[in-house]
Amino acid sequence: xxxxxxxxxxxxxxxxxxxxxxxxxxxxxxxxxxxxxxxxxxxxxxxxxxxxxxxxxxxxxxxxxxxxxxxxxxxxxxxxxxxxxxxxxxxxxxxxxxxxxxxxxxxxxxxxxxxxxxxxxxxxxxxxxxxxxxxxxxxxxxxxxxxxxxxxxxxxxxxxxxxxxxxxxxxxxxxxxxxxxxxxxxxxxxxxxxxxxxxxxxxxxxxxxxxxxxxxxxxxxxxxxxxxxxxxxxxxxxxxxxxxxxxxxxxxxxxxxxxxxxxxxxxxxxxxxxxxxxxxxxxxxxxxxxxxxxxxxxxxxxxxxxxxxxxxxxxxxxxxxxxxxxxxxxxxxxxxxxxxxxxxxxxxxxxxxxxxxxxxxxxxxxxxxxxxxxxxxxxxxxxxxxxxxxxxxxxxxxxxxxxxxxxxxxxxxxxxxxxxxxxxxxxxxxxxxxxxxxxxxxxxxxxxxxxxxxxxxxxxxxxxxxxxxxxxxxxxxxxxxxxxxxxxxxxxxxxxxxxxxxxxxxxxxxxxxxxxxxxxxxxxxxxxxxxxxxxxxxxxxxxxxxxxxxxxxxxxxxxxxxxxxxxxxxxxxxxxxxxxxxxxxxxxxxxxxxxxxxxxxxxxxxxxxxxxxxxxxxxxxxxxxxxxxxxxxxxxxxxxxxxxxxxxxxxxxxxxxxxxxxxxxxxxxxxxxxxxxxxxxxxxxxxxxxxxxxxxxxxxxxxxxxxxxxxxxxxxxxxxxxxxxxxxxxxxxxxxxxxxxxxxxxxxxxxxxxxxxxxxxxxxxxxxxxxxxxxxxxxxxxxxxxxxxxxxxxxxxxxxxxxxxxxxxxxxxxxxxxxxxxxxxxxxxxxxxxxxxxxxxxxxxxxxxxxxxxxxxxxxxxxxxxxxxxxxxxxxxxxxxxxxxxxxxxxxxxxxxxxxxxxxxxxxxxxxxxxxxxxxxxxxxxxxxxxxxxxxxxxxxxxxxxxxxxxxxxxxxxxxxxxxxxxxxxxxxxxxxxxxxxxxxxxxxxxxxxxxxxx
Numbered sequence: 001x002x003x004x005x006x007x008x009x010x011x012x013x014x015x016x017x018x019x020x021x022x023x024x025x026x027x028x029x030x031x032x033x034x035x036x037x038x039x040x041x042x043x044x045x046x047x048x049x050x051x052x053x054x055x056x057x058x059x060x061x062x063x064x065x066x067x068x069x070x071x072x073x074x075x076x077x078x079x080x081x082x083x084x085x086x087x088x089x090x091x092x093x094x095x096x097x098x099x100x101x102x103x104x105x106x107x108x109x110x111x112x113x114x115x116x117x118x119x120x121x122x123x124x125x126x127x128x129x130x131x132x133x134x135x136x137x138x139x140x141x142x143x144x145x146x147x148x149x150x151x152x153x154x155x156x157x158x159x160x161x162x163x164x165x166x167x168x169x170x171x172x173x174x175x176x177x178x179x180x181x182x183x184x185x186x187x188x189x190x191x192x193x194x195x196x197x198x199x200x201x202x203x204x205x206x207x208x209x210x211x212x213x214x215x216x217x218x219x220x221x222x223x224x225x226x227x228x229x230x231x232x233x234x235x236x237x238x239x240x241x242x243x244x245x246x247x248x249x250x251x252x253x254x255x256x257x258x259x260x261x262x263x264x265x266x267x268x269x270x271x272x273x274x275x276x277x278x279x280x281x282x283x284x285x286x287x288x289x290x291x292x293x294x295x296x297x298x299x300x301x302x303x304x305x306x307x308x309x310x311x312x313x314x315x316x317x318x319x320x321x322x323x324x325x326x327x328x329x330x331x332x333x334x335x336x337x338x339x340x341x342x343x344x345x346x347x348x349x350x351x352x353x354x355x356x357x358x359x360x361x362x363x364x365x366x367x368x369x370x371x372x373x374x375x376x377x378x379x380x381x382x383x384x385x386x387x388x389x390x391x392x393x394x395x396x397x398x399x400x401x402x403x404x405x406x407x408x409x410x411x412x413x414x415x416x417x418x419x420x421x422x423x424x425x426x427x428x429x430x431x432x433x434x435x436x437x438x439x440x441x442x443x444x445x446x447x448x449x450x451x452x453x454x455x456x457x458x459x460x461x462x463x464x465x466x467x468x469x470x471x472x473x474x475x476x477x478x479x480x481x482x483x484x485x486x487x488x489x490x491x492x493x494x495x496x497x498x499x500x501x502x503x504x505x506x507x508x509x510x511x512x513x514x515x516x517x518x519x520x521x522x523x524x525x526x527x528x529x530x531x532x533x534x535x536x537x538x539x540x541x542x543x544x545x546x547x548x549x550x551x552x553x554x555x556x557x558x559x560x561x562x563x564x565x566x567x568x569x570x571x572x573x574x575x576x577x578x579x580x581x582x583x584x585x586x587x588x589x590x591x592x593x594x595x596x597x598x599x600x601x602x603x604x605x606x607x608x609x610x611x612x613x614x615x616x617x618x619x620x621x622x623x624x625x626x627x628x629x630x631x632x633x634x635x636x637x638x639x640x641x642x643x644x645x646x647x648x649x650x651x652x653x654x655x656x657x658x659x660x661x662x663x664x665x666x667x668x669x670x671x672x673x674x675x676x677x678x679x680x681x682x683x684x685x686x687x688x689x690x691x692x693x694x695x696x697x698x699x700x701x702x703x704x705x706x707x708x709x710x711x712x713x714x715x716x717x718x719x720x721x722x723x724x725x726x727x728x729x730x731x732x733x734x735x736x737x738x739x740x741x742x743x744x745x746x747x748x749x750x751x752x753x754x755x756x757x758x759x760x761x762x763x764x765x766x767x768x769x770x771x772x773x774x775x776x777x778x779x780x781x782x783x784x785x786x787x788x789x790x791x792x793x794x795x796x797x798x799x800x801x802x803x804x805x806x807x808x809x810x811x812x813x814x815x816x817x818x819x820x821x822x823x824x825x826x827x828x829x830x831x832x833x834x835x836x837x838x839x840x841x842x843x844x845x846x847x848x849x850x851x852x853x854x855x856x857x858x859x860x861x862x863x864x865x866x867x868x869x870x871x872x873x874x875x876x877x878x879x880x881x882x883x884x885x886x887x888x889x890x891x892x893x894x895x896x897x898x899x900x901x902x903x904x905x906x907x908x909x910x911x912x913x914x915x916x917x918x919x920x921x922x923x924x925x926x927x928x929x930x931x932x933x934x935x936x937x938x939x940x941x942x943x944x945x946x947x948x949x950x951x952x953x954x955x956x957x958x959x960x961x962x963x964x965x966x967x968x969x970x971x972x973x974x975x976x977x978x979x980x981x982x983x984x985x986x987x988x989x990x991x992x993x994x995x996x997x998x999x
Contacts, residue, residue, distance in 0.1 A: 015053040015099065018076045022056070027066045029058040029106065036643050039617055040610045041100045044087045045148075045581040047418050047468060047477070048503065049558045050095040052082065059106045061123075061181070061189075061271040067101060068269055069187025071532050080535050083265035085125060085156030087604070088148040088583045090419035091502025092555060093160065093264045096534055101269060104153050105602045110134050111272065119178055121274040124155025127588035140277040143170035147402040151586035155270050160500030161240035161262035165398070166311040166352070168236060168456045174243070174261035181271040182260065184209050185528050189271065192260060197252035209526075216526035217259055220519035221248045231513050236457040237425035237497035239511065241538050242520045259523065264500055266534040267527040281354035285361040286394045287368055288335050289349040289385040294451065296380045297347025298432040301455045303375060304351055305428075307368035312456035313350040319404045319452050320345060331396035331906075335386050345383075349455065350401055352394075361389060403662055404452040408463050414470070416580070417450055417463035420477055420504075420552065421484040425459040425497025434491040435460060441483050445476055459497040468559020478553045485510060505538040506549045518542065562616070566623040572673060573619060575665045579612035584662055589929075590953040593656045593899040596930035599953060600946045606650050608657040608667050614644045615670055645678055650946065652934035653811045655852065659903045668811070669856055675813025687725040688812045691936055695804030698733075698777040705733045726941045731976050734780040738771065741784045742799055745791075750798050755835040764881075766796040768832060768839045770866050772846035774972040776802055782972075785991045786842055786869060792997040793882055800832060800839070805846045810853050811935060822854045830862035839866045843972050844901035845935065852904065868901065869990065870970075874911040877918050884918055885997050892922040893992060894962040896955065896978075898971030899930050912970075912989060919996050923989075926962070929954040933973035938980075951981045959986070968992060 011019070011033055019031055032038070033054040042051045058064050071079050080098030087094060087104075094100065108125035115138060122131060128142065128149040135141050146152050146164040154173075156162075158180070163172040180192040190210055195203060203214045221228065221244050232238055232245040239245065240262030247258040260267060289304070291297040294316045304312050320336065323329055336348065353364040365387050375381040388394060408417035426434045435451070442449050442464055453460035464480060467473045485495045485507050495507050509517040521542035527533075531541050536550035562570075562577050570577060585595045585608040598607035605614070621640055648671045658666035679688075701708040709732045711717050721727045758766065767790055775782045790797045803825060809818040829850070832839060841847030847866050854861065867875075876882045895912055902908045909925040916923035932950030937943050955974075959967055959982045967986040969975045979985040 011053050012078075014076055014078045018070060018079050018099070019054055021070055021076075022066070025066050025070065027056075027058075027063050028060060029056055029063045031056050034643075035638075035640070036605045036610070036614055036647060040604050040613055041084065041087070041102070042095065043558060043581050043613060044089045044092060044094055045419065045583060046090050046092045046095070046502065047420060047557050047559065048092040048095055048555045049561055050092065050097055050555055052096060052100045053098055055100040055102060057102050057105045061107075064101070064183045064269045064271050065187045065189060067099075067187075068183045068185060068532070072186040072530055077530065080532055081265075081269070082534050083155070083159065083269055085153030085159070086127065086148065086151040086583060086586060087581070088152050088156065089160065089502060090422060090499045091496075091504050093500050093502040093534075093537065094156075095502075095555070096536070098535075103155055103270075108153070113138065115140075118277050118279075119274055120277055121272060122154055123272055124153060124158070124270045126154050128152050128154060128157065130588045133589075135277055136280060139280055141280045142176065142275060142277050144173045144176070145170075147404070148583065149402070150588055150592070151583045154273055154275070158261050158270065158273060159264045160498075161243075163237070163454075163498055165313055165401075165454060167454065167459075168312075169310055171236075172240070172261075174240070174246070174258055176275045176277070177257040177261060177273065178276050179274040180257050180260055181273070183269040183271055184213070185268070185530060185532055190268075192256040194253050194255045197254075200252075200254045212526045213523075214254070214256070216522055217247060217256065218254060220244060220523055224516060224519060227513070227515060231511075231516055233427070233492055233494060235425065235427045235493070237459050237494065239494065240496075241501060242523055244516065244519065262500065264502065264534060264537055266524065266537050266539070268533060282356045283354070283358045283361045283389065284391070284394055285353045285355075285365050285387060285389045286397055287351040287353075287365060287385055287387045288397065289351060289372065289382045290336075290345045291347040291349070291381075292344070292383055293380075294347035295432055295436060296382075297349050298435055298455060299380060300349060300382055301428065301431070303371055303381075304349060304368065305456060306371055307351075307353075307364060309351045309364070309368070309456070310354045311350075311352040311454070313352075313401050313453065314455040314460070315348050315350070315401065315404060315452040316450060317344070317346040318448075318450040319408065320348060322408065322450075323400050323403070329400075331393075332400045335388060335393060335397060336400075349382075350397060358389065365389075401452070404450070404461070408450040413465070414467040415448065415465035415473070416467070416578070417448075417465050418468070418580070419463055419499070421481055421495070422461045422463050423453075423459060423498040424462065424484060424488045424493060424495055425457065426488060426491040426493030428456060428458040430491045430493070431455065431458045431460065434458075434487065434493070437487055438462065438484065441487065442480070445480055447476065447480075454498075458493065466559075468557050469563040470559075471563075474553075474557070474559065477557075481507075481552055501538050503537070503550050503552045503555050505536075506551045508538055508549070561620060564623060565616075565619050566626065569619045569622055573615055573670050575663070576612050576615040576619060576670060578663045579609055579616075579661075579665050580663060581609060582662055583609060584660065585609050585657060591927045591929055593654070593903055593929050594660045595657060596652055596654060596899075596932065596934075596950050597650045597946065599929060600932075600949045601650070605647050608661055608665050611647050611651065611667050611671075612665050614647050615674065618644045618674075641678060641682070644674060645682075648674060650943070652930065652937045654899050654930055654934050656899055656903045656930075658852070659906075666856075669853065672810050672813045672815060672818075672853075676815040679813060684812075685726070687727060687940070688814075690725055690727075691808045691812055692814050692817070694808045694936075695773045695806075698773050699802065702733045702737060702777045705735045705737075708733045709735075722941055727936075727939050728941050728944060729980055730939055731778045734778055736780045736784070738776050738780050738783050738799070738802075741780070742787065745787070747787070748796060748798055750800060752831060752835055755798060755837055758835075758837075760836075762796070763836045765794060766798065766837045767872070768835075768837050769797055769799045770829075770839050770841045770847070771800060771802040772805060772841065772843040773802075773807070774846065775842050779972055779975065779988075782988045782991065783842060785988065785994045786840075789990055789994040789997060792885070792994065798837065803828065805849055806853070807846055807849055808936065810849070815857070818853075819857055822849075822858055825850075826854065826858065826862055829866065830864050833862075833864035838872060839864070840869050840872045841866045842869060844868060844898045844904075844970065845973070848900060848904050868905060868908075870908060870911050870915060871905065873915055877915065882918075885999075890920050890922055891966075892924060893966050893968050893989075894924045894926050894958075895989065896926050896928055896931075896959070896967060896969045896974060896986065898969070898974060899934075901970060908970075915993070916989070919993060921992075921996065923968075926958055927954075928958065931955050931971070931974045931977040933977035933980075935973055938973070938977060947977070948981060951977055956982060
């Protein structure tokens with residue numbers, strides 16, 4: 001590997017002076033000007049990449065006052081601020097080349113809840129799901145429901161005036177703002193709330209920026225009332241941002257918050273928000289309605305609306321087909337598929353009803369079903385439907401709908417589904433003819449696309465596929481945008497119906513008209529006389545005619561950057577450039593398995609998106625470094641190889657991103673590849689070499705188990721392992737030896753010839769148990785429990801000789817050695833499979849290597865399968881091939897499933913539940929994130945704090961509550977971690993099943 005020339009990290013003089021002043025002020029937050037942090041904040045969920053000068057993370061409200069006060073000083077003219085929350089904007093709303101002000105890391109607290117007044121006060125970095133989880137316990141919820149609810153912040157939702165599912169009855173974010181605490185240019189705080197006419201008169205008389213703002217906003221509205229009425233569309237998804245239509249009501253009450261909501265941080269900074277919330281509906285019902293064409297699904301909405309549902313969401317056949325390849329299909333497939341013999345489902349409406357009783361919901365569903373049934377014989381109507389009131393099923397169906405954006409991102413080919421005309425809105429009655437013309441426009445440009453969205457309010461998400469690395473495709477961004485803008489105006493709608501304007505602000509004059517657009521500019525001047533806040537978006541200051549909006553095709557596109565990548569390097573890391581910034585890896589939920597390192601640190605560099613972004617930049621810089629004329633010396637500053645290494649070394653290699661990420665960005669695989677390349681030049685830690693030998697050393701240490709454990713417990717040895725290799729709390733070797741225990745049980749010899757010669761009937765009652773490093777040598781009781789249970793169930797069990805699998809080699813990036821070992825294993829297990837006897841493994845992290853890493857690394861692999869134990873046993877139960885022993889009274893156990901297992905094999909929890917039910921036992925599936933061990937990660941000294949924190953986040957309290965008798969864990973690492981920090985070792989489910997089988 002060549003040293004990589006670092007990009008120019010120098011900041012402009014104004015920014016340097018500003019950051020120094022900020023650090024010398026009362027500012028208590030974090031200030032970053034390092035390249036990785038800036039690089040991460042250069043992208044969002046859009047097609048753009050705009051490098052900021054720095055990123056600051058305020059900790060408290062006063063920090064925002066300091067930022068705005070300093071920024072307004074004359075010595076810092078030219079500085080600008082881009083407020084940022086979840087970074088899920090689809091149009092570059094939070095991208096700017098100034099200083100990013102990110103409130104998501106620290107200002108994410110729920111401050112107060114007044115149940116009687118139904119008001120909640122929060123900081124802007126609070127995530128929507130976080131708020132609703134808090135409110136749910138109290139019987140309330142915040143209605144605007146965006147698909148990115150697991151990471152979208154309320155500050156960001158306010159910035160775009162977000163709405164989402166259910167807006168027909170629930171409205172938008174601005175409809176729930178009671179008060180907004182904001183910081184104005186110059187650093188003054190102001191609380192925006194409804195002002196009566198006398199109060200407004202008093203505020204307008206003020207001789208400060210507060211008075212200037214209110215005078216200008218009031219005059220812009222009252223002097224243009226007729227024009228506003230003519231210009232603003234009369235529909236649910238009206239013009240947002242500088243909302244002149246709603247800021248002044250018929251009673252003379254003025255509410256500045258309607259101007260601020262949707263302004264995308266271009267007017268001020270948000271300190272805190274007080275929202276109205278409403279009681280949570282007690283009951284819900286969902287009907288999935290199928291159509292033979294997508295346009296029929298759109299046209300069918302008008303009939304569905306006669307049943308007055310809470311929401312009608314539509315998805316097309318492309319989303320449906322992609323969902324079938326996703327983990328979510330296991331939960332929703334039975335509600336979405338058509339009946340046998342029916343035409344294929346090309347469009348689907350999801351229809352939700354809410355009520356305070358099940359009877360109320362059932363009556364609404366019945367009304368819809370009658371409407372659909374009466375129209376069934378008519379041409380172009382629904383072909384079928386299914387209804388459910390099961391909360392888990394409803395939640396899964398909405399989760400599938402939420403995934404639509406990410407699912408489209410997984411479309412194969414050079415062209416990717418991208419957002420730039422994806423949230424247009426027209427009056428609902430115009431939706432079907434509008435979409436017909438929309439499709440004709442896209443078809444005319446020869447692009448593919450997917451469609452989904454809020455059909456009940458005429459807002460549809462459309463993502464055309466373009467390859468923005470192709471100079472022939474890039475102009476289509478402009479051509480399609482202009483065409484769609486004209487089309488939406490023709491049908492009485494808007495180019496932006498939900499996701500804000502961002503760089504699409506250049507179309508503001510088209511929709512507001514020149515006169516009203518000038519009023520927006522005057523309002524911008526009053527709020528932001530120095531163009532501090534998110535310049536180039538929505539409106540430019542009236543007092544600065546030289547300043548222009550940034551056009552959609554003038555901001556740097558990610559495709560323009562990716563165009564410079566060497567094809568060979570790009571092919572080696574294909575998923576690095578596929579990350580679309582959707583941000584699913586930024587999930588707030590500690591009980592979600594996705595990306596534990598991000599949850600522990602809240603550092604987005606340490607996330608799949610952050611790591612993919614750094615790898616992508618590393619590929620670009622490596623392409624430059626490998627050009628013949630590239631200088632060979634390192635540039636001044638830190639080598640970017642080291643930046644990438646630092647970001648990747650905290651990855652736990654848990655592989656949840658490989659399945660949970662909508663576009664399957666597999667960071668552990670790319671990490672292994674990077675480490676392999678990195679260590680061609682940079683020395684490996686001594687620990688890596690020791691870990692690489694682990695699978696070969698394990699049998700030797702177990703041979704002398706007593707001595708190994710005695711030595712390991714000695715303080716000098718512990719100190720040597722910690723200081724010499726950076727390893728702590730290593731598990732003890734099992735004194736119980738698998739080979740010896742099998743001999744005691746007179747286990748049959750593992751003779752491939754003899755096994756192959758068995759009769760068909762004998763093979764069907766036989767099984768091969770495949771050993772792994774961890775359970776065989778450190779938890780051998782679990783291996784023997786598997787053997788004994790299989791014997792109790794009437795099987796002849798052949799235990800395959802222990803073979804290293806390569807997990808440690810892959811994790812540490814020894815890929816040549818890994819490939820050689822995997823190739824040998826393939827040949828061996830293919831010969832074992834040829835006996836005709838099924839193979840079953842124990843430890844998921846190891847067994848699944850043969851389906852994942854082996855597949856990724858090797859070509860022309862032999863056809864064999866090593867099943868996970870529960871997969872195999874569940875299959876036998878379903879086939880009626882087992883006669884289970886009668887067990888005693890039913891008890892409830894709690895399963896803490898292994899992250900890799902439950903995300904790679906999503907049916908794992910339900911299959912274990914079925915197995916326990918067959919044994920007359922109840923199994924509750926605990927929702928947990930990562931335990932924090934993940935193989936060797938938790939044993940590495942520098943990871944100790946993170947490992948402990950992760951255990952505390954979602955395992956500690958649940959484990960203590962369940963207790964040793966009832967807690968079950970399938971992962972070896974998980975059992976070790978619980979013993980380490982929970983002070984007891986949970987059992988493997990098979991150990992309990994064995995006890996039951998013997999009773």
